[in-house]
Structure formats: C-alpha cells, structure tokens
Amino acid sequence: MPEASKMKKPDVKVVLLGDMNVGKTSLLHRYTERRFKDTISTVGGAFFLKQWGPYNISIWDTAGREQFHGLGSMYCRGASAVILTYDVTNWQSLAELEERFLSLTDTAHHGCIYAVVGNKADLTDSKAQLSQDSDGVSEDQIQEEMTKPQVLSACPTPPASPASLSGMSLNKQVTREDAMAFYGRILRYKGLEEKGSLPAEKMCFETSAKTGYNVDTLFETLFDLVLPSILRNRNENLQSPTVDLEECRGAGSKRARSTCC
Amino acid sequence: MFPDPTEINDGDAADKEDPAESRLSDVAAQEQSLDAEPLSDQEKEQETEETENTERQNNDSTETADGGTEDAAVDHDQSDSGEFVVTVLAKAKLEEQGIGVKGRSSPLLEAGTQECPAFISHRDEDVTGDSWRQHRKHVFVLSEAGKPIYSRYGSEEALSSTMGVMMALVSFVQSGDNIIRSVYSEQHIVVFLQKGPLVLVCVSSSRQSEEQLRGELLYVYYQIISMLTQASISRIFEHKKNYDLRRLLAGSEKILDGLLNLVDSDPSFLLAAIHCLPLASSLRDSLSHILQKAITPNLVFSILVAKNQLLTIVQEKTVIEDTRLEPTDVHLLLNLIGASSAFQAGEIWTPICLPLFNPDCYFYAYISYLDPPECTVCLLLLSTDKEAFYAVAECKRKIEEAMVAQNSLSLIAKAQSYSVSQVGVSDLRHFMYKPFDVPDTYRQLTQFTSPEMEAPYSSEEEKMRLLDLYRFMHSRIHSTSRPLKLIYHVAERETLLAWVTSKFELYTCFSPLVTKACAITAITKLLRWIKKEEDRLFIRYPPKYSTTPNPSKSSRGGKSDQQDSTDNGFLSLL
Numbered sequence: 001m002p003e004a005s006k007m008k009k010p011d012v013k014v015v016l017l018g019d020m021n022v023g024k025t026s027l028l029h030r031y032t033e034r035r036f037k038d039t040i041s042t043v044g045g046a047f048f049l050k051q052w053g054p055y056n057i058s059i060w061d062t063a064g065r066e067q068f069h070g071l072g073s074m075y076c077r078g079a080s081a082v083i084l085t086y087d088v089t090n091w092q093s094l095a096e097l098e099e100r101f102l103s104l105t106d107t108a109h110h111g112c113i114y115a116v117v118g119n120k121a122d123l124t125d126s127k128a129q130l131s132q133d134s135d136g137v138s139e140d141q142i143q144e145e146m147t148k149p150q151v152l153s154a155c156p157t158p159p160a161s162p163a164s165l166s167g168m169s170l171n172k173q174v175t176r177e178d179a180m181a182f183y184g185r186i187l188r189y190k191g192l193e194e195k196g197s198l199p200a201e202k203m204c205f206e207t208s209a210k211t212g213y214n215v216d217t218l219f220e221t222l223f224d225l226v227l228p229s230i231l232r233n234r235n236e237n238l239q240s241p242t243v244d245l246e247e248c249r250g251a252g253s254k255r256a257r258s259t260c261c
Numbered sequence: 262m263f264p265d266p267t268e269i270n271d272g273d274a275a276d277k278e279d280p281a282e283s284r285l286s287d288v289a290a291q292e293q294s295l296d297a298e299p300l301s302d303q304e305k306e307q308e309t310e311e312t313e314n315t316e317r318q319n320n321d322s323t324e325t326a327d328g329g330t331e332d333a334a335v336d337h338d339q340s341d342s343g344e345f346v347v348t349v350l351a352k353a354k355l356e357e358q359g360i361g362v363k364g365r366s367s368p369l370l371e372a373g374t375q376e377c378p379a380f381i382s383h384r385d386e387d388v389t390g391d392s393w394r395q396h397r398k399h400v401f402v403l404s405e406a407g408k409p410i411y412s413r414y415g416s417e418e419a420l421s422s423t424m425g426v427m428m429a430l431v432s433f434v435q436s437g438d439n440i441i442r443s444v445y446s447e448q449h450i451v452v453f454l455q456k457g458p459l460v461l462v463c464v465s466s467s468r469q470s471e472e473q474l475r476g477e478l479l480y481v482y483y484q485i486i487s488m489l490t491q492a493s494i495s496r497i498f499e500h501k502k503n504y505d506l507r508r509l510l511a512g513s514e515k516i517l518d519g520l521l522n523l524v525d526s527d528p529s530f531l532l533a534a535i536h537c538l539p540l541a542s543s544l545r546d547s548l549s550h551i552l553q554k555a556i557t558p559n560l561v562f563s564i565l566v567a568k569n570q571l572l573t574i575v576q577e578k579t580v581i582e583d584t585r586l587e588p589t590d591v592h593l594l595l596n597l598i599g600a601s602s603a604f605q606a607g608e609i610w611t612p613i614c615l616p617l618f619n620p621d622c623y624f625y626a627y628i629s630y631l632d633p634p635e636c637t638v639c640l641l642l643l644s645t646d647k648e649a650f651y652a653v654a655e656c657k658r659k660i661e662e663a664m665v666a667q668n669s670l671s672l673i674a675k676a677q678s679y680s681v682s683q684v685g686v687s688d689l690r691h692f693m694y695k696p697f698d699v700p701d702t703y704r705q706l707t708q709f710t711s712p713e714m715e716a717p718y719s720s721e722e723e724k725m726r727l728l729d730l731y732r733f734m735h736s737r738i739h740s741t742s743r744p745l746k747l748i749y750h751v752a753e754r755e756t757l758l759a760w761v762t763s764k765f766e767l768y769t770c771f772s773p774l775v776t777k778a779c780a781i782t783a784i785t786k787l788l789r790w791i792k793k794e795e796d797r798l799f800i801r802y803p804p805k806y807s808t809t810p811n812p813s814k815s816s817r818g819g820k821s822d823q824q825d826s827t828d829n830g831f832l833s834l835l
C-alpha cells in the first residue's frame with residue numbers, strides 16, 4: 001500500500017517557485033526518484049510528501065505558467081522554505097522571480113527561509129556535467145536523447161574557450177553573483193537584517209536536475225535548516241493539537257500581500 | 262445573430278447547393294480520381310435501405326488509394342505548412358471567386374512573422390511515431406487580431422504565413438458582413454469557427470463532414486476555456502486587442518495536442534457520450550458508496566477513472582438538481598488527467614473550468630492516482646473552494662482506506678472492456694451503442710458502450726479505418742440536409758449498419774458477406790444482449806451527496822466567491 005494512505009500531518013512545508021520551464025519538476029523528480037525524465041508543464045501545483053528521518057515534509061511543486069499565478073499564494077501559505085528557481089541560461093527567468101514570484105511568498109511562515117536556485121547548470125558549467133549518482137547514469141544517457149537539448153546539452157565536454165576556463169560557458173546568462181544580489185533583495189523585501197539571516201553563499205545554489213549536480217545538497221541543506229521550524233510546529237501541535245499549520249495565518253500576512261505588487 | 266454565412270466552395274459546386282450537398286457532389290464528381298472514399302454512388306442506394314453488394318471495384322480502388330493519399334499528404338505538409346494551406350486555398354479557386362487572397366494577406370503575413378514564439382519551434386513536432394496520420398488534420402487557433410495562439414503541427418515560419426492567410430480570409434469575408442464557414446478543395450476542407458475573440462481553423466483531409474470538424478474545433482475551444490475561462494478571455498481581449506494569448510497558454514500545447522489525438526482516436530468525442538468501464542453493478546455501487554462517504558464542504562463532484570474510462574461519478578445534490586455534467590466537460594477532464602499525469606506520484610491541485618457547466622467560473626480539481634506506480638486508477642475530486650486542498654486530500658485518504666478494506670483496487674484491476682464475442686452473434690465485429698435514456702432517472706450522463714476493437718481492427722491503421730467508416734456513417738445519419746434513420750453500407754472489407762431511433766443510436770460493423778436479413782437479426786440479438794447487460798455496461802443511477810450547507814455556493818453560476826477568482830490572478834499580470 002502506498003505510504004500516503006497512512007499519512008501523518010506534514011510537519012513542514014517547502015514550496016518550489018519559478019517561471020515555467022526552469023526545471024522545478026525535474027529537480028524534485030531527480031531528488032525523489034533519482035532520475036531525469038521528460039516532463040510535462042505542471043498544471044496548478046503538485047503536492048508530495050517526503051519522509052525525512054522521523055519527519056514528514058510536504059513539498060509543493062508549483063506551475064510556473066502565468067495561467068496559474070493566482071494560486072501561488074495559496075501554495076505558499078505557511079511555508080517554511082521557498083525554493084526560488086531560475087534557469088542559469090535564461091536571464092528573464094531570474095527577473096521573473098523578482099517581478100512575479102517574490103510577492104507570492106507574502107503568505108509564507110514568518111520564519112520562512114529562501115533559497116535561490118539556478119538550475120540547468122549542466123549547460124554552462126563543466127563541473128555540473130558529471131552525473132552525480134551512479135545509479136542514474138545510463139538512464140540519463142537514454143533520456144538525453146529523448147529530451148530536446150536546450151543549447152549545449154549534446155556537447156559532452158565543455159568547449160575549451162576562455163569562458164569555460166573560468167568555469168562558465170558563453171550561454172550562461174545569470175551568474176552566481178546575480179543570484180546572490182537577488183538574495184540580498186529578498187531579505188530587504190522581507191524586511192530582514194542581512195546579519196541575522198542565512199548568508200547568500202549558503203542559500204544560493206546552482207544545480208542540474210539533468211546530472212543531479214547539487215540537487216541532494218539543495219534539498220538536504222534546506223531540510224536541515226527547516227528542522228527548527230519542524231520542532232516548533234510539533235511543539236505547537238502538542239500544546240494545541242487542533243492547530244492546523246496550513247491554516248490561514250493572521251491578518252499581518254494579508255496586509256503585506258495587499259501592499260505589494 | 263449573424264448574417265448569412267458565406268459558403269465558399271470549389272468551382273462548379275459553389276452555386277446553389279448547401280454545404281453537405283455540395284461536398285457530396287464535389288466528391289462524386291471526382292470519383293475516378295482515386296480518393297473518392299466511401300462517398301460513392303453506392304450511398305445513393307443506401308438511402309433506399311436496399312443496397313446490393315455492388316460497386317465493389319469502386320470501393321476497392323478507393324480503399325487502397327486512401328493510404329496512398331495520406332502518405333502523400335504527409336510529405337506534402339512537411340515541406341511547408343504555410344505554403345500547404347496557401348495551396349489548399351488556392352486550389353479552392355478563391356481568387357477566381359474574387360476573394361483576392363494575395364492582396365489581402367500580405368500585411369497580415371508580415372505582422373505574423375515578427376511575433377512567432379520560441380516555444381512553437383520547441384514543440385515536439387512528432388509525438389509518438391503516429392506520424393503517418395499526424396498531418397491529416399491541422400488545427401490552428403488565432404486571435405481576431407491575427408496573432409497565432411496554437412497550431413497542432415508546424416514550424417514557426419509555416420505558422421505565421423498560415424495564420425496570415427487565414428486571418429486574411431476571415432477578415433475579408435467579415436468586411437462584407439459575412440462569416441466564413443468553410444472552404445472546399447479537392448482533397449481538403451478548411452473549416453472556420455469563430456468564438457468570441459478567437460478564430461479556430463481546421464484543415465482536414467480526413468474526409469469528415471464539416472459539422473464533425475466544427476464539432477472538433479469546438480472541443481478545442483472548450484479546452485482553452487477550461488484553462489482560462491470565457492470571461493477572462495473576453496476581458497483580456499477587451500483590455501488589449503492584440504494580446505498574445507500564448508503567454509497564458511504556453512505549456513498547455515500538450516493538453517491541446519492530447520485532446521486532438523483523442524478526438525481522432527476515441528469515438529466518445531464523435532458520439533458526445535461517455536464510455537464507462539464495464540463493471541459488476543455491485544462493485545460499481547460499492548465504489549460509489551465509498552465516494553459518497555468521503556466528503557467535505559464545497560466538494561461537488563467525485564469521479565473515479567480507470568484506464569481512462571469512467572468507473573463512477575458522484576455529484577453534489579444541489580448540483581445534480583441544477584444540471585448534469587455534460588459529456589464534453591468529462592472529456593475535457595479526462596484529457597486533462599491524461600496530459601498532466603507525467604509525474605504521477607504527486608497529488609495535483611489545479612483550477613479548471615467546466616465550460617458547459619459554467620464557462621466563466623473555476624472549479625478546483627484534486628487529481629491523484631490510487632495505485633502507484635501503475636497509475637491506472639485515478640481519483641478526481643472537484644471543489645468550488647480554492648483553499649480546500651487539504652480537506653479534499655483528506656477525502657482521498659478516506660477513499661483509499663475504504664478501498665483497501667474492500668479490496669477494491671484488485672477488483673478494479675480485473676475489470677476490462679469486453680469482447681464482441683461475448684455478445685454471441687457471429688458476423689458481428691464491432692459496435693457502438695448510445696442509448697438516449699439509460700435509466701429511468703432523468704438527466705443522466707450520456708453514455709455509450711462499445712467492445713474492444715479486435716481483429717481485424719487490431720492495428721492502429723485498421724482501427725482508424727473503422728473509426729473513419731463510423732465517422733462517415735455518423736455524418737450521413739446526421740446530415741443536416743438529409744438526415745437518415747438507417748444506413749446499410751456495404752464496403753469492401755466489412756458491412757456497416759447505422760440506426761437511429763428515439764431510444765438509441767447504434768453503429769454496427771459486420772463481416773462483409775453478411776446479408777441484410779442476417780444483420781437485422783443480429784441487431785435484434787445485440788439489443789437483447791445489451792438490455793441484459795446494461796447494469797454492467799452503464800452507470801445506472803448516479804449517486805449523490807450533500808456537502809453544501811449553503812447551496813448557492815455550489816450551484817451553477819454561483820455568484821459568491823468564485824466569481825472574483827475567474828481570472829485566477831493572471832489578469833493582474835497583463
């Protein structure tokens with residue numbers, strides 16, 4: 001029987017946000033199924049439960065399409081971690097995070113942590129082109145044939161251009177520095193002190209769902225970081241077992257939502 | 262509402278006849294040109310219901326030629342679909358009729374070229390090796406401003422010129438206070454459908470009737486509505502006439518592609534009826550009962566699907582009193598499930614509009630498979646409350662538990678469509694039976710039943726050929742100019758009989774040498790068999806539940822909180 005039938009209340013909520021086609025579904029799929037396969041653009045949002053040690057982590061893989069914009073704040077309600085995903089080969093995908101997705105996180109938990117994730121690093125960085133988990137390698141090779149190569153994915157080794165010497169190839173449109181600067185702006189948007197918050201170096205990731213590069217690191221770092229949040233939720237639940245962590249939170253978050261955009 | 266439609270027809274046929282007629286004569290005139298297909302002399306005799314097995318030779322040549330024509334069409338289309346449409350239209354001798362395609366289209370062509378989206382070229386041109394029949398039917402959606410919205414096949418360049426020509430036609434005819442409905446050429450029909458700010462065009466060599474093709478375009482329109490709602494589409498275009506709707510539909514192409522593939526391969530669409538999986542009525546009842554018990558406020562429909570066929574459907578009481586679920590809405594839902602199930606492990610929560618139920622309002626659909634990793638049994642719960650995900654997911658938990666307790670999944674796994682041999686009528690190869698009043702309760706879901714397609718219809722080609730024959734019979738029966746009650750059609754490789762009464766619509770396929778008397782006896786037996794099996798073949802009494810303390814919330818067009826969510830928030834992004 002699927003474990004879902006015996007589902008306990010999720011302890012914590014993690015949400016994947018980002019423009020369509022950046023690879024949110026692929027990242028989650030890589031992490032949970034250890035595979036990279038062709039995807040279909042997500043409709044609405046898809047809810048997953050991940051067992052993390054003794055804890056139940058719920059993960060929302062949301063659709064990046066504008067069509068589903070209005071649901072974003074619902075998916076984010078009470079979230080403890082938000083993964084803001086962009087595509088390293090697409091500058092616009094980072095811009096969209098700021099323009100379209102950041103405001104959706106207004107409904108998140110006040111202690112919510114944010115990760116900025118540049119996916120498809122295999123297209124730009126040589127170190128991300130090596131498959132990380134051995135069990136998926138052969139399958140990846142097959143899958144590779146089936147997925148439409150974006151730009152350089154057919155190229156097994158990085159081109160020996162000066163750009164690749166610095167670990168970056170020509171089609172990289174977003175640098176890690178850009179992402180870190182964006183992380184700084186997230187903190188400012190949230191009214192958080194840079195000092196008291198998690199540092200940008202720690203919260204900005206470059207990943208490849210295709211090769212698995214940094215994918216486990218991303219999720220596991222986040223899960224570790226939301227642990228305090230889990231324990232706090234569990235405590236609250238012990239004190240008042242009827243409290244639903246998904247419940248609409250106070251008016252504070254609503255006010256914040258209406259002031260933005 | 263509209264002035265008389267303009268009918269543009271191929272040269273000589275254009276003058277006085279109505280569309281169906283002119284097409285008939287059009288084709289009849291070409292009989293010697295190999296692709297006359299089933300529309301031969303023969304059918305004139307069929308109308309008398311007394312057909313001899315004549316015209317064999319004629320049929321023979323048509324059927325073999327058919328495959329050949331299709332191959333040729335594929336090659337042709339791949340070269341350049343824009344040019345292809347231009348050619349089709351040119352063949353229809355438009356210029357001679359003073360339409361002046363070329364003069365009108367050039368500015369539009371240019372306008373189209375600059376703005377072709379990147380994603381169209383990224384689209385998978387060929388889905389799963391079915392390429393042999395892929396191009397027999399093109400479908401295009403464009404906005405009134407001539408912006409391309411969707412194309413079933415075709416590269417960027419081809420798309421822009423195609424849309425350009427189409428818009429030229431549409432707007433030219435419009436400028437004469439007319440509406441273009443169709444263009445006939447030797448091998449193709451171009452059918453136009455205007456719905457609000459959208460123009461849908463089908464270019465087909467499938468030999469389906471214009472009405473059938475327009476019906477298919479309507480499905481495409483409804484599928485778009487199911488994603489965006491009619492209200493928000495109108496508002497978008499009121500707001501900005503040349504809005505690029507692809508922004509909102511990007512990513513949905515696969516849903517439309519999937520729909521069009523289903524339309525071609527699943528007779529449910531032709532019959533506008535639901536195909537449910539045959540199931541012992543006790544099992545179906547117990548499943549319904551399980552659904553009936555797992556409810557939460559604002560839940561309005563609970564639907565269980567296996568192998569893409571309906572197992573059962575339970576509706577909220579006030580909803581069912583108000584209206585019934587239309588087959589079209591169910592088809593769109595099933596298509597959505599099919600197209601969104603690539604990543605089947607999760608529980609999906611997505612807004613969806615049921616266009617025939619209420620084109621302006623969203624439901625929230627919870628979609629989850631109950632039997633991972635096989636993922637054949639799918640639960641669909643529809644709520645009117647956007648925030649109800651966790652409550653609805655809890656219903657799934659309950660349903661899952663009850664199904665475990667009753668061992669339902671393994672019983673469902675055993676359920677199968679049936680073989681025509683179970684009917685016990687020799688010579689009967691296949692049939693489709695659509696009753697007009699399944700049970701005595703009123704407003705039942707329209708359903709049909711049909712056995713598996715077995716030899717000689719096991720290959721994709723043969724299945725398609727049989728479906729094409731059915732489509733042909735259907736178009737003859739439902740011909741607007743000369744509707745028929747009974748058609749007895751002797752083809753080369755089979756004999757078909759279609760029959761419509763006030764109680765049912767029936768299509769049967771027999772081996773070629775069956776006599777008419779035999780066929781009639783067989784049908785009598787078949788009807789008797791269906792009567793005996795109907796509890797298993799159909800969903801008989803749709804159960805209900807009550808979840809709404811406040812009925813206005815769930816009923817059709819409830820004006821309360823759904824209304825403000827019709828745009829799903831995306832209008833704020835315009």
Ligand SMILES: Nc1nc2c(ncn2[C@@H]2O[C@H](COP(=O)(O)OP(=O)(O)OP(=O)(O)O)[C@@H](O)[C@H]2O)c(=O)[nH]1
Binds near residue numbers: 020064147150208512
């Ligand atoms: N080269 C490469 N391609 C990737 C990677 N991740 C995803 N893709 C491809 O990018 C496309 C989109 O991936 P998805 O995971 O569906 O994107 P998404 O963010 O879930 O998109 P939406 O569901 O529409 O919001 C697919 O064709 C993937 O194969 C990656 O790490 N490297």
Ligand SMILES: [Mg+2]
Binds near residue numbers: 062064
């Ligand atoms: Mg996705």
